[in-house]
Amino acid sequence: MAREVQVTFDCADPGRLAEFWAEALGYRLQAPPPGFDSWEQALEAMGVPPERRNAASAVVDPDGAGPRLFFQRVPEGKQVKNRLHVDVRAAPGLQGEERMAALEAEAERLVAHGATRLKRFEPEPPLAFGHIVMADPEGNEFCLD
16 A cells, blocks of 8 residues: 655745755645634644744645655754755756756756755766755755656
């Protein structure tokens, strides 16, 4: 039996990282529980103190196809390179210069939202199509593929 998958990010600022990944993937912030117009209202009703209201956040695929991304605050900062990373398919079906131009445009857009560009890998036919390595606002590496 197949299982649902959630990808969890340990981070310092769950709200900011959730907003970044929602922008990067075309996701949306997860809606508050039924009966509440906002997360602020829900957390207030649950008795969560203000200093703990950014302890977690989540984004979801509006079409329900992709995994939920969950962001949880942890006390320690990022230590080393990721052992697992997200590939953002920003140029599916494109090749050569057209592909790299689409990746460059997406890299530029995400830098405007807090990402950092790390390295560009040129296409090396027949198997490598080229990609750009990026980091989200907290330094988690991902690829524009």
